[in-house]
Amino acid sequence: MILVDNLGYRYPKQTELALRDVSARVDPDEVVGIVGPNGSGKSTLGRLMKGLLWPSEGRATVDGLDTRTHGLEARRLVGLVFQNPNSQIVNAVVEQEVAFGLENLGLPPEDIRRRVDSALNSVGLIGRELEECYRLSMADKQRVALAAVIAMEPKYLILDEPTAWLEPTVRWPLLEEVLRWRAERRAGLVLVTHRMDEAQTCDRLYGMLDGRVEAQGTPEDVLQDRTIRAKLALDVPETFELAASLRAGGVPVAEGTSIDRLAERISA
Amino acid sequence: MQVLEHSGNGITVDKGEVVSILGAPGSGKTRLGLELAFLRRPEVGLVLFQGENPLARKRSMQPLKRPREVTMLVQNAEDQLFARTVFDDVAFGPRQLFLPDAEMERRVTGALRAVRLDPAEVRDRSPFALSGGERRRVALAGVLAMEPVVLILDEPTANLDPRTRNEFSDLLRPLRHKSAIVWLTTSAREASQADRIYVLGDGHVSEVHGGDELLRDWRRLIPTGVELPAVFELAGALERRGFELPADVDSADLEDGIVTEWQRRHHDR
Numbered sequence: 242m243i244l245v246d247n248l249g250y251r252y253p254k255q256t257e258l259a260l261r262d263v264s265a266r267v268d269p270d271e272v273v274g275i276v277g278p279n280g281s282g283k284s285t286l287g288r289l290m291k292g293l294l295w296p297s298e299g300r301a302t303v304d305g306l307d308t309r310t311h312g313l314e315a316r317r318l319v320g321l322v323f324q325n326p327n328s329q330i331v332n333a334v335v336e337q338e339v340a341f342g343l344e345n346l347g348l349p350p351e352d353i354r355r356r357v358d359s360a361l362n363s364v365g366l367i368g369r370e371l372e373e374c375y376r377l378s379m380a381d382k383q384r385v386a387l388a389a390v391i392a393m394e395p396k397y398l399i400l401d402e403p404t405a406w407l408e409p410t411v412r413w414p415l416l417e418e419v420l421r422w423r424a425e426r427r428a429g430l431v432l433v434t435h436r437m438d439e440a441q442t443c444d445r446l447y448g449m450l451d452g453r454v455e456a457q458g459t460p461e462d463v464l465q466d467r468t469i470r471a472k473l474a475l476d477v478p479e480t481f482e483l484a485a486s487l488r489a490g491g492v493p494v495a496e497g498t499s500i501d502r503l504a505e506r507i508s509a
Numbered sequence: 510m511q512v513l514e515h516s517g518n519g520i521t522v523d524k525g526e527v528v529s530i531l532g533a534p535g536s537g538k539t540r541l542g543l544e545l546a547f548l549r550r551p552e553v554g555l556v557l558f559q560g561e562n563p564l565a566r567k568r569s570m571q572p573l574k575r576p577r578e579v580t581m582l583v584q585n586a587e588d589q590l591f592a593r594t595v596f597d598d599v600a601f602g603p604r605q606l607f608l609p610d611a612e613m614e615r616r617v618t619g620a621l622r623a624v625r626l627d628p629a630e631v632r633d634r635s636p637f638a639l640s641g642g643e644r645r646r647v648a649l650a651g652v653l654a655m656e657p658v659v660l661i662l663d664e665p666t667a668n669l670d671p672r673t674r675n676e677f678s679d680l681l682r683p684l685r686h687k688s689a690i691v692w693l694t695t696s697a698r699e700a701s702q703a704d705r706i707y708v709l710g711d712g713h714v715s716e717v718h719g720g721d722e723l724l725r726d727w728r729r730l731i732p733t734g735v736e737l738p739a740v741f742e743l744a745g746a747l748e749r750r751g752f753e754l755p756a757d758v759d760s761a762d763l764e765d766g767i768v769t770e771w772q773r774r775h776h777d778r
């Protein structure tokens with residue numbers, strides 16, 4: 242479990258706290274969403290959970306390991322995909338980037354090959370191993386960054402707006418691939434997102450505002466509440482509303498899932 | 510008055526209007542944007558700014574000059590912030606125009622306010638000490654402060670929170686008496702907020718008048734791979750599974766159509 246307890250964080254040379262009194266947890270085998278307006282502290286919370294930043298107040302632990310005193314072990318358990326792939330990618334060539342972390346772990350070459358292939362397969366980059374990273378579109382860079390983290394087979398995976406740059410037609414297929422990957426391994430997943438349909442598929446949500454957790458609960462609790470939505474600059478989850486309205490029309494669809502699942506159910 | 514024209518595909522932009530160009534990623538939207546901004550030579554035809562081709566040399570020795578009055582916010586513009594403070598970053602463009610200090614101040618604070626950042630709070634901060642969405646807003650403020658005749662925005666809402674994304678066209682409103690805006694987007698919902706819409710599909714461009722007309726023609730939009738409101742996406746997915754749904758309807762009627770078709774199929778069994 243990732244646990245943050247009364248966490249406060251102040252960036253160097255800043256007077257204001259970027260996070261205040263934040264308590265949150267991520268269990269293995271659950272999908273936790275983080276939503277909230279620009280600048281509310283989502284990415285900062287992700288970095289503290291990964292142990293890239295140390296709390297100014299309170300504590301962050303991963304499976305009981307304090308990120309401050311047992312940083313290396315804690316960080317190994319957590320994979321973080323950055324909001325901006327340009328700040329993550331350090332290697333020139335796609336497969337180098339994906340193999341990079343594994344090589345640092347000193348794994349045997351056969352294992353590295355297998356893991357790299359499987360990760361590239363998950364993000365749909367098979368056949369593009371030798372392309373140069375800097376030439377890739379933002380969408381493809383985002384895929385490479387994701388593959389590099391997946392290849393490390395972390396126990397917890399934090400994705401900071403993983404689909405911001407993805408084209409609509411691949412956004413859901415890719416996300417479902419990640420969700421499948423996660424489910425197979427029973428990994429914990431943290432999804433930072435501005436997309437309400439993505440938030441809708443999480444088990445639980447934290448709604449951030451001004452560095453605090455302003456709302457938490459199931460996606461229905463958080464997203465159906467008009468007041469919370471207004472406060473947190475959120476939107477109506479479109480597929481959820483659509484599913485509800487179809488149900489009202491007598492079509493027996495489940496609570497809002499992806500478009501493809503809705504279509505499957507309706508045409509069954 | 511026409512300020513920009515691309516003869517290769519019939520795109521025109523009038524003074525003060527918001528024109529959107531809707532296309533899936535990979536449809537050539539960015540290339541088109543670069544061509545309209547004179548950052549790339551058009552593959553077909555000419556691009557004219559206020560009736561003239563600025564890339565035409567009058568004499569062979571004359572250097573090519575792209576007009577400053579056309580500015581583009583590129584896709585990952587937040588990666589190009591570089592100054593020590595937010596103020597200096599936003600002021601960089603207008604400084605090239607040699608404006609008096611008071612005018613600089615007015616433009617920079619005005620642009621920061623337009624993107625919903627508090628000038629007093631952010632002006633002296635480092636652009637690197639900002640969240641992803643805040644950085645994008647600063648990048649956007651930078652091009653707004655230029656007050657160009659034509660402003661080309663390539664997917665400007667990526668990274669913005671849902672409210673700001675929904676209100677994006679409001680955010681552009683105060684600019685309209687100064688600049689014409691070309692808004693490149695993958696989202697039909699965003700595109701429909703513009704005065705006029707060009708749809709990019711199969712490498713050619715077609716014009717649509719207003720958001721209603723755009724969405725009523727949803728069946729044509731499905732194969733282009735642009736992002737549609739959920740009910741249209743669902744209709745597309747159902748048609749691929751053999752459903753027959755009404756064409757030329759709005760979202761409410763389309764939803765009724767889905768319910769009716771489901772009932773019909775259910776009844777037949």
Ligand SMILES: Nc1ncnc2c1ncn2[C@@H]1O[C@H](COP(=O)(O)OP(=O)(O)OP(=O)(O)O)[C@@H](O)[C@H]1O
Pocket residue numbers: 252253255259277278279280281282283284285286324637638639640641642643668670
């Ligand atoms: N490196 C930094 N140094 C100082 N302050 C920072 C830094 N990064 C972020 N901040 C500030 O901390 C606060 C929280 O930022 P954070 O990046 O966590 O927000 P966010 O919720 O991820 O926003 P977005 O939706 O825009 O990505 C903001 O006020 C931001 O300006």
Ligand SMILES: [Mg+2]
Pocket residue numbers: 283284285324401640641642
């Ligand atoms: Mg962020």
